[in-house]
Amino acid sequence: MCGRHFQPGDFAVTAGGLRRLQSGAVPLLFSWNEYTLPTLRQNVWERRPRAEEPLLDLPADLESEDDMDTAAPDHDYCLTPATAVMAAEMANENEALRQNIGELQHQLEVLQLRTRFDIQRLAGSDEDTRLVCYIQALFQAFWKLVEPAVNTKMVRITSAQTASASSSEVSQPATKLPPIDELLLFLMHLSVGLPLRDLAERFGIHRTTASRIISTWTHFLYILLGSQRLWIPPEVVRAHLPPEFSAFPDTQVVLDCTEIFCQTPSSLLLQSEVFSAYKSHSTFKAMIGMAPLHLCLACMQDP
Template sequence: MSVFRVKERRLAYQTVRTSSLHCCVPQCTNSSRYNKEISFHSFPVDAAIRAEWLSKIRRDRFTPTKNTRVCSSHFKETDVVVTGGGLKRLQKGAIPVLFTWNEFQLPTTRPSVWERCQRPESPTPDSDSASEMEIVAPDHDYCVVSETGVRATTADLVDANEALHQRIRELQLQVEGLQLRQRFGINRVMGSDDNVRFYTRFASRKYFMAFWALVENAVNNKMVRITSAKTASESSAISHSTKLPPIDELLLFLMYLSVGLPLRDLAERFSVHRSTASRIVSTWTHFLYTLLGSQRLWIPPEVVRAHLPPEFAAFPDTQVVLDCTEIFCQTRARPLHHCSQAAPPVR
């Protein structure tokens, strides 16, 4: 291969084709190659005006480049000015408004309400009385029909309004029912005492709410939420709560203990993630152990001594009496010997 570059030879009468400019507006075929009277203008630098250009030419998902042009046929004549050197420039802030879809015409402005309304002529001085003057509708262009302007009475409007309010109440009840069935919660359990006993092992709704009233204040002030599978001492003391209300978290924990539902089923019922259900169970386990473990389980010794029966006078240090019941069962004297006689020999 030769390292010398051969110089291109060009004849005197040979023309050199330069790249032509094209208009980017849809349905516009103007090109600088065939039309020298039309000027082509690049997009403005101002972001607001550029967005207005894209909206007007209906190219929302279009990113113009430095070579993108809009021809002058889409601008008003007053928007294009000719400089002293013969170049065509756009006025500052000019926006394209003439297109194929509006037949290259500016949209006509709608007349005002005052112009659209028909008004009566001024009354003449020789009119008989003001009552004989023609009654004119108010100055608006709304259509006054017989259904809304004449026959519609106050009673009909009241009935329609009441029917709409009734429909709204029905839809609200339907939405509440759908929300209640979509997510498991305390509202679904508290409907009957049987559900409370099955899911929580509390005797009734009354006892469950009494227990909640005792622990509610501690839940809001002293609960340390576990953010991982670690113990409470290793977790942070301040953490964000879950999207479930605290009473629903207690219900989830009690269902885990009493019914023995797996975490996957609990997460599906309460519309939470499986790891969130696991953290709720761990959090409430440590919380109730700390809260209920500090309560006294045994009666004070002085109270026990004050109520000891006379039979325990010789045992003043008695604290608790553990009872044991014996149940006698009849068994065979020699069960192994009986089995050996009944079983066939093994060979």
Template structure:
């Protein structure tokens, strides 16, 4: 049998051929890596989640009301360890293998939080959010309720009422003539759907807003921190009665002072001093001192109105609140108020330290 010696197995390619082959391989490797990066970016862009907007503080502000992505992630780092103990409102599925009930998370935890913040910040409907995040509308409802309850208890466990020594340590110069001020208080109202029951209508109807509303009392420390948030009450309640039922009287002491609007007729309810614009009865005029006092209090009280405006930048409260979410509106409102301490800088730029 003849052996074919037509191929020289001992021969080696020329160096130039090896260099050319290596260059081609390197180019292909780079091309594959570029394509992989493009694919990953395409996946991020196609998925409506936080990572898609991480590079734009403007988008983060629009979708969440957090000032920047850095602000939001700083807040997330504080709450993330507790998310593992979250009690979830969700459907339970039975696995075929074990027969055990397991809770399935449709989105990563941080995207659930992002979805919840979009609901607060933009007031987006559940169906809209379901389309954006490619999940079922029922899942969106569960996520919103879960996070409302979770943040309500988590942020509510933080002691926001400050000792008077700390309030005075951070007192802005504008309060030099009101150094004993512990908190600036005001009421705010949220419009709600009119109940079909005439009895309920009479309870939630606000003569001030000429609409059915929920009403709450909010307190602001002189340096701008939210230090008190009451529950929501029926809109027919008076400022005095809301103040009485809110629980704030229990934390006031004789060496403090509160700053309120002239509608708060609470002199016999509190143990402390009250800074309030002067009253003018029919046929009388204010003295020069009363005018100056009223102007000074009005200039300082405007800060609590700015706070309320920030709370209502959460567009969920722009529209009429449907009675279908009345079971969780108290949590949603409280969370929106408490988030103000984390989302923004000071109310007055000069107070930044």
């Protein structure tokens, strides 16, 4: 192949004047391309026309970056009377929105307090407390008596295996409800006879949790109150004997019977033993005794 098929740059001249073909040269010139190479097509960026950027005639003292004045202007030309009024209106609107948010937060706290059933909701209202268990003052007094033993002697009932555990064991971590609310739930179950599903809905817990709370407090109060002295000394009873018992100065206790609603057992034999014709329901019967110093005239006149 002759040198006509190579470009002029593919040859190199040696020191002796000889014309040699460079290594790697490729023949590109032929008769079908008329021994010429086509011009390379420009890319899109090079083919797209663009407007020329105007040259700014800067003063001689501003041509250098070091000499440029970077100080902030002493006037805010963007602030017009219209924008100033708009800014004031936005500030007033933000203040009104803050007040609305505060009122809504207060209403939300009130609604949460109304929907949450606990001792705080009943605080200060003996009528509400009497509706579910006892008078507020008596409830608080009873709680103060049992509170010291709650954290030291209470055994949480979690299964049938732990139901017979000794009361001297240390209690497990607290449940979802505070201990005072657990006592309120237990007394509501005893005094009003509310079912487990109703108690669970009121206190926001599961029905199984409500059942375990009742079992726990039943065993706890049985051990705690059963260890207390049953009879008040006779001299104390005589010293505080109401005037209604002046004809019976040797009275020590007034006896009565009571019934507590209970679940209907599945055994027919147990149903016949616990069924009450007076209450038309399954109940636990018990005899109670109360010292006369705790009675009042209204209780004595109650038929």
